[in-house]
Amino acid sequence: MAAPTKTKADPQSTRDRILDHSVQLASAEGLESLTIGRLATDLGLSKSGLFGHFGSKEELQLATIDLGSEIFARTVIVPALGEPAGAPRLSKLIYNFLDYLEQSTFEGGCFWGSVSAEFDNRPGPIRDSIQQKLGHWLDVLREQAAAAGAEDPEQMTFELHSIVQGANSAYQLFGDPEVFNRARVTLARMLPDG
Amino acid sequence: MAAPTKTKADPQSTRDRILDHSVQLASAEGLESLTIGRLATDLGLSKSGLFGHFGSKEELQLATIDLGSEIFARTVIVPALGEPAGAPRLSKLIYNFLDYLEQSTFEGGCFWGSVSAEFDNRPGPIRDSIQQKLGHWLDVLREQAAAAGAEDPEQMTFELHSIVQGANSAYQLFGDPEVFNRARVTLARMLPDG
DNA sequence: AATAAGAACGAACGATCGTTCGTATAGCGG
DNA sequence: CCGCTATACGAACGATCGTTCGTTCTTATT
Incomplete structure (x- = not known):
């Protein structure tokens, strides 16, 4: 019975x-523009069928934040943990962040x-969930800045995060990918190991 | 006839x-959460009465952007034009921007x-309107940076705008007004006249 | 084979969305 | 004084929102 049985072993x-689409x-x-009806249409499901997986729109939004946060961590944080703590890891974290933006991990830029x-x-x-999860990222950054x-x-x-977010919003609004290199120039000046 | 006639000479x-409320x-x-019904309720008007002033929701949104942009210009740009072009005006522009954030000119922080x-x-x-009007602000900044x-x-x-926007979003999400002073530290280091 | 559990459905709900229409009221110019 | 224009209104429109309900079908357990 290697063949998937259609529902359980998908x-x-x-x-x-x-959630991937969401x-x-x-x-x-x-x-907010995550509407149940639109998601259902996009995925070929019924509204009620989709709704049943979450129980409320707020639950859907929270689950979406969970996944977004997880993808961010997997893409930006985890690959930096191979570097030694301090300056090298701090650099890796920040440049991973920039790469994640430049490679458009998310359609709309930084989640x-x-x-x-x-x-x-x-x-x-x-808001609480966003505060907590984004706060965790800033904690990681601060720890490595201290260790560096x-x-x-x-x-x-504050400075590192602002520059990277500045690159994100400039790129999203004006579409010029050159901002990523501008950000790299600034970051190289800011980071302890240049 | 000095007394206002109730409609025309309000x-x-x-x-x-x-638009002030909007x-x-x-x-x-x-x-997007500017709904016609909500605005009408808040201001004690009927939906159709309010709607008549704009003709479509998009027109209302565009008019709102116009006003937001105008308030920004009046608060941040105009008072800096008294300074001599170059480094002094550039500093004034940026610090006006920070003041405008710190004084909560808008309920939700930076427009x-x-x-x-x-x-x-x-x-x-x-999007076009936002691009153009925010782009104008960046033009003003760039001119003064060049003159400086x-x-x-x-x-x-890029760096100046990113730091100020970083302060805004950090303040909005975490509520710590100390970020404005952090931003001032960074900006003093970046600006040509310290 | 019987049953319980879960996934998905269609239909419908009350609320709200943006928008249209017809109408009443007011002030101004002739 | 008459008409014009602008302002504001209430009622209604079709669409969509989040949500509830009962039903069907499939899969897993006993």
């Missing part, structure tokens, strides 16, 4: 297919860039 | 009242920060 569950859509058009501006000012579980001997790790974290 | 026209709402929750991330990836007149003798004005523009 290589990718329906829920995963939904995370791309959210990065491109925001978490955080799209989603955090949207829920900045709307208290609730969604930065005199003010918090300051350095 | 100190503030209904249209202006709508621009605040857009900065806080985005241009551009809220609105540009939202329409990054949606071609159409709204920066060796790469485009690079400097």
Whole structure:
């Protein structure tokens, strides 16, 4: 019985297919334009069938944030853990971040860039989740800045993150890929190992 | 006949009242959550009455961008024109920008920060307008960077704008006003006159 | 073979969306 | 005083929103 039995042993569950599409859509058009009807149409499902996998729209949005965050971690953070702590790992983290933008891992650029501006000012579980997960990324950055001997790790974290996000939004709005190289110039000046 | 005649000679026209509210709402929750019904309820108007002032939702959104852009220019750009071109004016522009954020001119922080991330990836007149008006701000910045003798004005523009926007989004999401001082530290290092 | 569990469906709900229409009211120019 | 224009209104439109419900079908367990 090697052949998949159609439902249970699917290589990718329906829920995963939904979230894969959902995370791309959210990065491109925001978490609010994730409508159940549109997702269902795009994936050839019924609204009620899709809905049943989550139970509410908010659950769908939270699950989407979870996946977006996981993809970010897998693409940017994990591959940097092979580097020694401190300056080398810090550099790798930042340049991975830039690569992830440049390679358009998400249709709409940085997942955080799209989603955090949207829920900045709307208290609730969604904002809380974004705060916590994006905060974790900043924690990782700050730890490595500290290990690299930065005199003010918090300051350095702010600067590095701002430059990368600046490159993202400039690229998204104006479409000039040259901003990534501009960001590299600035980052090389900021990072402890040049 | 000095007394206002209730409709024509209003100190503030209904249209202006709508847009004043609309621009605040857009900065806080985005241009898409500007619903006609909600605006009408908030302002004590009927949906159709409010609608008549614009003719379509897109016109309302474009008018909102116009006003947001105008307020930005009035708050950040104009007061810097008193400074001599070059380094002094460049500094004034940037620090005005920071002040405008810190004083919460808009409920949702920087108008551009809220609105540009939202329409990054949606071609159409709204994105075009944001591109053009935000582009004008970057032009102003680049001109002054050039006049200040920066060796790469485009690079400097990118860096300055990224840091200020980074402060905005960090403040919006995490609420710590200390980021503005962090931004000042970085900007002082970047600006030609320290 | 009987049963329980899960996935997906279609139909329908009340609410809200943007928009259209016809109408009433007001102020202004002739 | 009459008509014009602008302002605002209420009612209604079709579409879509998130959500609920009951049903069918498949798969897994007993």
